[in-house]
Amino acid sequence: xxxxxxxxxGEKVDAAERTQPVYNPATGEEQHELSIASVETVxxxxxxxxxxxxxxxxxxxxxxxxxxxxxxxxxxxxTPELAAIITSEHGxxxxxxxxxxxxxxxxxxxAAGLLHLLKGERDEQVSTGIDVHSxxxxxxxxxxxxxxxFPAMVPxxxxxxxxxxxxxxxxxxxxxxxxxxxxxxxxFREAGLPDxxxxxxxGDKTAVDTLLDxxxxxxxxxxxxxxxxxxxxxxxxxxxxxxxxxxxAKNHMLVLPDADIEMAADAAVSAAYGSAGERCMxxxxxxAVGEVGDKIVPAIKxxxxxxxxxxxxxxxxxxxxxxxxxxxxxxxxxxxxxxAEGATVVVDGREAKFExxxxxxxxxxxxxVKTDSKVYLEEIxxxxxxxxxxxxxxxxxxxxxxxxFGNGTAIYTRDGGVAREFEFDVQAGMVGINxxxxxxxxxxxxxxxxxxxxxxxxxxGPESIHFYTRxxxxxxxxxxPATSKVDLGFPSNS
Ligand code: NAD
Numbered sequence: 001x002x003x004x005x006x007x008x009x010g011e012k013v014d015a016a017e018r019t020q021p022v023y024n025p026a027t028g029e030e031q032h033e034l035s036i037a038s039v040e041t042v043x044x045x046x047x048x049x050x051x052x053x054x055x056x057x058x059x060x061x062x063x064x065x066x067x068x069x070x071x072x073x074x075x076x077x078x079t080p081e082l083a084a085i086i087t088s089e090h091g092x093x094x095x096x097x098x099x100x101x102x103x104x105x106x107x108x109x110x111a112a113g114l115l116h117l118l119k120g121e122r123d124e125q126v127s128t129g130i131d132v133h134s135x136x137x138x139x140x141x142x143x144x145x146x147x148x149x150f151p152a153m154v155p156x157x158x159x160x161x162x163x164x165x166x167x168x169x170x171x172x173x174x175x176x177x178x179x180x181x182x183x184x185x186x187x188f189r190e191a192g193l194p195d196x197x198x199x200x201x202x203g204d205k206t207a208v209d210t211l212l213d214x215x216x217x218x219x220x221x222x223x224x225x226x227x228x229x230x231x232x233x234x235x236x237x238x239x240x241x242x243x244x245x246x247x248x249a250k251n252h253m254l255v256l257p258d259a260d261i262e263m264a265a266d267a268a269v270s271a272a273y274g275s276a277g278e279r280c281m282x283x284x285x286x287x288a289v290g291e292v293g294d295k296i297v298p299a300i301k302x303x304x305x306x307x308x309x310x311x312x313x314x315x316x317x318x319x320x321x322x323x324x325x326x327x328x329x330x331x332x333x334x335x336x337x338x339x340a341e342g343a344t345v346v347v348d349g350r351e352a353k354f355e356x357x358x359x360x361x362x363x364x365x366x367x368x369v370k371t372d373s374k375v376y377l378e379e380i381x382x383x384x385x386x387x388x389x390x391x392x393x394x395x396x397x398x399x400x401x402x403x404x405f406g407n408g409t410a411i412y413t414r415d416g417g418v419a420r421e422f423e424f425d426v427q428a429g430m431v432g433i434n435x436x437x438x439x440x441x442x443x444x445x446x447x448x449x450x451x452x453x454x455x456x457x458x459x460x461g462p463e464s465i466h467f468y469t470r471x472x473x474x475x476x477x478x479x480x481p482a483t484s485k486v487d488l489g490f491p492s493n494s
Contacts, residue, residue, distance in 0.1 A: 001030065001031070001032060001033055002032050002033075003016060003019065003032065003033045003034070003035060004022065004032050004033070004034045004035065004178055004179055004182060004202060005035055005182070005202075006035060006037060006041060006045065006199075006200055006201045006202055007182060007185050007186075007198075007199055007200040008041075008044050008045045008048050008199050008201070009048035009051075009052070009195050009196045009199065010189060010194075010195025010196065011195075013035075013041065013044075014035055015035055015037065015038065015041050016033075016035045017035070017036065017037070017038040017041065018035075018036040018038070019033045019034060019035060019036060020033070020034045020036050020175060020204075021033060021034070022034050022089055022175075022176065022177070022178065022179070023089075023176075023324065023359075024088050024089070024091075025089075025090070025091035025320070025321040025322065025323055025324070025358060025359045026088075026091055026310075026311040026312060026313070026320060026321050026358045026359075026360075027311075027356060027357065027358055028325070028356065028357030028358050028359060029357070031088065031089075032089075032179070034175055034178060034202050035202055036175070036202060036203045036204055036206070036207075037201045037202060037203035037206070037207045037210075038206065039206060039210050041201060041203075041207075042170070042201050042203065042206075042207045042210040042211060042214075043210065043214070045170045045199040045200075045201045046141060046170055046210075046211070046214050046216050046217060047216075048195075048196040048199050049141040049168035049169060049170050049196060049197070049199055049216075050140075050141055050168070050216050051196055052168045052194060052195065052196025052197050053138070053140060053141065053167070053168045055194065056163075056166060056167075056168055056194060056196075056197050057137070057138050057166040057167075059166075059194075061114055061115045061118060062115070064114060064163075064164060064166070065112050065113075065114055065115060065164075066192060067163075067188065067191050067192045067193050068108050068109075068111045068112035068114070068160070068164065068191075069112050070190075070191035070192055071108055071187055071188050071190075071191035071193075072105060072108045072109060072112065074187045074190055074191055075101065075104075075105055075108065075184070075187055076105065078183075078187065079098055079101050079102075080098075081183070082097075082101055082152060082180060082183055082184070083097035083098045083101060084097075084313070085179045085180050085183055086100065086101075086151055086152055086177070086180050087312040087313055087320070088179075088313075089151065089176065089177035089178075089179055089180070090148065090149070090151055090176075090177045090312075090320075090323060091276070091312055091320040091321040091322065091323060091358075091359070092275045092276070092278075092312055092320050093312040093317050093318060093319065093320050094312055094313060094315070096274065096275050096312075097152075097312070100150050100152055100153040101152050101153070103153050103439065103442075104150075104152050104153035104154075104155075104156035104157070105156070106441060106442025106443075107156045107157055107160040107161065107442050107460050108156060108160050109442060110160065110161070110442040110443060110460065110461065111160040111161055111163070111164035112164075114164040114165070117164070117462075117465045118136050118164075118165065118465070118469070120133055120134040120135040120136060120471070121133065121134050122134075126475075127494055128494055129477055129478070129479060130475060130476065130477045131475075131476045131477075132473060132474065132475050132476070133473075133474050133476070134471050134472065134473045134474070135471070135472050135474070136165070136465070136469035136470070136471055136472075137166070137469060137470050137471075137472055138165050138166035138167040138468065138469060138470075139165075139167060139218045139219045139242065139468060139469065139470055140167060140168075140216070140217075140218035140219070141167065141168055141169070141170065141214075141216050141217050141218055142158075142162045142167045142168070142169050142170075142217070142218065142219045142220070142221065142468065143169075143170050143172065143211040143212070143217045143219070143220045143221070144158040144159055144162065144169055144170070144171045144172070144221050145172045145208055145211065145220065145221070145222045145223075145224070145232065146158070146171070146172070146173050146174055146181070146222075146223055146224075147174050147223050147224040147225070147280075148174035148176040148177050148278075148323050149275070149278045149279060149280065149323075149381075150279075151173065151174065151177040151178070151179075151180035151181065152180040152181075152184060154223050155171055155173060155180070155181050155184060156184070157221075157223070157446070157459050157460045157464075158171070158221040158223075158459065158460075158464075159171060159184075159188075159198060160460070161460060161464035161465060161467075161468055162219075162221070162464075162468045163188075163193070163197060163198060164468075165465060165468040165469050166469075167219075167468055168196060168197045168198070168199075169197065169198050169199065170199045170200075170201060170211060170217070171185070171198065171199065171200045171201075172200075172201050172202070172203060172207050172208060172211060173200065173202065175202060175203065175204055176323055176324065177323070178200075178202050181200050182200055185198050185199075185200050208232070209235075212232065212235045212236045212239060212241075213235075213239060215239075217241060218241060218242070219241055219242045219243070219467065219468065220232060220236040220241050220242070220243045220244075220245070221243075221244050221459065221467070222243070222244070222245040222246065223245075223246040223280075223459070224245075224246075224247070225247060225248050225379070226247035226248040226379070226405070226451050226452070228247075229245035229246060229247035229248075229453075229454050230245070230247070230451075230454055232245045232454075233245040233454035233455055237455075242455075242457075242467065243454070243455050244447075244453070244454075244455040244456075244457045244458070244459060244467055245453070245454040245455055246280075246446075246447060246448065246452065246453050246454075246459060247405075247448070247451055247452050247453060247454065248280065248379040248381070248405060248407075248451070248452065249280045249281065249282075249284075249379060249405045249407030249408065249448060249452050250284050250285060250376075250377075250378075250379055250403055250404070250405045250407075251271075251281060251282060251283050251284055251285070251405075251407055251408045251409055251410070251428075252283070252285040252286075252287050252396075252399065252400045252403070252409050252410075253267070253268060253271065253283040253285070253286050253287065253409070253410045253411075253412065253436060254287045254289065254393070254396045254397070254400065254409070254410070254411045254412070254422070255268075255286060255287065255288055255289065255292045255296060255411075255412045255413075256289050256292070256393060256411070256412065256413040256415065256418065257289055257290045257291055257292055258413055258414045258415055259292070259412035259413050259414065260412075260414070261292070261295045261296055261299055262299065263412070263434075264292075264296060264412040265296055265299035265300050265303060266303065267283075267410075267412065267434075267436040268283055268286050268296070268300055268385065268436065269300055269303045269304060269307075270436065270437075271283035271410075271436035271437050272284065272286075272363075272383065272384075272385035273304070273307065273319055273363050273383045273385070274319070274437075275319075275320075276319050276320060276321065276322055276361075276382060276383045277331075277380070277381065277382045277383040277384060277385075278322065278323065278327075278381055278382065279437070280407055280452075281407065281408045281430070281437045281438070281439050282437070283385065283410065283436055283437070284379070284380060284384065284385065284386060285369075285376065285385075285386050285387075285388060286300075286385060286386070286387045286388070287387075287388050287390055287396040287399060287400070288387055288388070288389050288390070289390055289391070289392065289393055289395075289396055290391060290392075293367070293387060293389040296387075297346060297365070297367050297387055300365055300385070300387075301346055301347055301365060304347055304363050304365060307319060307363065309352065309354070309360060309362065309363070311358070319363070319383065320360075321358045321359040321360040321361075322359045322360070322361060322382060323359065324359060325359050327359065327381070327382065328359045328360070328361050328382075330380075330382075331349075331361055331380055331381070331382030331383070331384060332349070332350050332361055334374065334375050334378075334380045334382075334384060335348060335349055335350055335364045335366075335384060336350070337374060337375070338364075338366050338369075338373070338375050341369075341370060341373035341374060341375060342368070342369075342370040342373060343366040343367065343368055343369045343370065343373065343375060343386070344366065344367040344368045345364070345365075345366060346365040346366065346367050347362075347363060347364055347365040348362070348364060349361050349362030349363050349364035349383060349384070350362065350364075361382065361383065362383070363383040363384075363385075364383060364384040364385070365385050365387070366384065366385065366386045366387065367387045367389075368387070368388075368389060369386040369387060369388050371388060371399060376388065377403075377404070379405065393418060397422065397425060397426060400426055400427065400428065401425075401426065401427040403450075404450060404451045405448065405450055405451055405452045406427050406428040406429060406448050406449035406450035406451075406452050407428065407429060407430065407448030407449075407452035407453075408428060408429070408430040408431070408432065408437070408438055408439075408448070409426055409428040409430075409431055409432070410431070410432035410433070410434075410435060410436050410437075410438060411431075411432070411433055411434075412434055413433075413434075419433045419434075427449055427450065428448065428449055429446075429447045429448040429449045429452065429453065429458065430446065430447075430448065440461065442460060442461060443461055443462075444461045444462070445457075445458035445459060445460055445461035445462055445463035445464065446458055446459050446460055446461065447459055447463070
């Protein structure tokens with residue numbers, strides 16, 4: 001069994017202090033051993049990033065941009081291999097894995113425009129003979145801590161902009177599917193990124209805590225579940241670092257009576273069950289207004305019956321397994337409790353039969369879900385769609401706004417006026433109007449509201465340039481020495 005190493009200063013490091021299995025979720029078999037970093041190993045990675053910083057921040061912007069143009073090409077060429085790695089460790093189907101790579105590439109393409117992104121501002125003659133300009137400088141060593149559900153895209157959300165801005169990085173990918181990060185780091189190296197600029201350490205809480213406490217780490221980007229996001233935010237900010245910590249979600253799709261029901265049903269099924277519901281932007285609640293419930297629930301059920309669940313490497317499969325056996329058991333325990341909580345179980349995913357030991361579960365559809373039940377309030381992170389019925393648009397909006405999470409949301413309607421009201425009033429960071437999974441394109445930033453994000457910077461796009469740089473404002477005067485005199489007054493404009 002191959003052991004997955006760390007990458008420190010361009011070298012594959014197999015310290016193997018502790019190891020942990022990495023599974024193929026479709027078969028349930030251990031396929032790799034993963035080196036779990038000790039404090040010392042993480043400290044070595046931080047030291048390598050710190051050592052690489054002075055040279056990298058001096059590297060010209062055009063040379064930095066070159067790396068991104070090159071790595072874009074390499075990632076595009078090697079997409080089938082990277083997708084196969086993702087599928088073998090995460091379980092999602094190959095086409096979905098290729099989709100996440102394409103979305104991650106948007107961040108590389110954005111970073112390739114760094115000459116434009118890092119431009120400062122200049123004001124001439126702010127006072128007589130005085131000019132002011134600002135520059136954006138890197139913050140230093142950045143820690144990037146990522147979840148299992150997008151093993152290529154989420155690392156690219158962080159590392160592309162962080163590196164473009166002249167920082168160096170220690171990436172700590174999810175221990176469940178770390179190989180995509182190693183593959184991407186290798187491609188960055190091939191693209192010309194100097195050693196030490198991007199380091200990868202594999203590990204668990206020990207590695208994360210070491211990054212959160214290290215004085216040389218100046219900024220922390222985190223994506224994962226809400227309890228851990230809150231912890232990361234509190235600990236890293238108490239240590240004086242800037243932090244963006246993106247957490248969990250419970251995304252509502254509000255369907256109004258004037259919506260095209262067939263289209264809304266297609267969207268709900270795609271957004272709820274794609275990637276087995278293991279997307280932070282998955283639709284997990286459908287809010288049916290008025291008579292919508294009676295029409296859309298059968299339409300969704302009909303579509304579910306035709307979907308194929310299986311090994312993600314099989315082109316016929318549309319949904320793969322869950323990430324771990326524990327995840328499968330956790331999701332199924334929510335389904336088991338749903339009826340007692342007052343829901344109508346329209347399709348019970350536990351009844352689906354699968355051969356072998358893979359971490360598969362079927363798709364579940366719950367109707368008449370109560371808003372005080374666990375299946376409504378908590379993030380399940382699996383293929384479970386909860387339908388909540390309400391009488392009015394206002395009731396639906398209120399539900400969304402009162403929920404703990406505010407990542408994404410969507411409205412299905414043909415009424416532009418109501419859609420505009422929804423956009424104005426809804427308490428969520430990303431809104432889809434007849435778009436079920438409104439993940440912003442790479443030239444905008446991604447982030448939720450409420451318990452879906454701790455910190456004030458959204459991730460990737462323009463906000464990432466702000467997050468990964470410090471601004472410096474320079475005031476300049478070139479006076480005639482003959483006019484110089486002592487003046488103890490506070491400098492004022494003249
Ligand atoms: P997770 O919180 O379990 O793990 C995320 C990272 O934190 C991993 O690298 C993990 O090693 C580390 N970690 C786990 N426990 C820790 C602890 N006690 N102390 C320190 N570090 C710890 O999340 P996950 O299960 O890998 O990913 C799924 C979650 O991520 C879901 O809640 C999903 O909604 C969320 N997510 C959110 C977004 C977003 O943009 N808001 C995007 C993707 C995923």
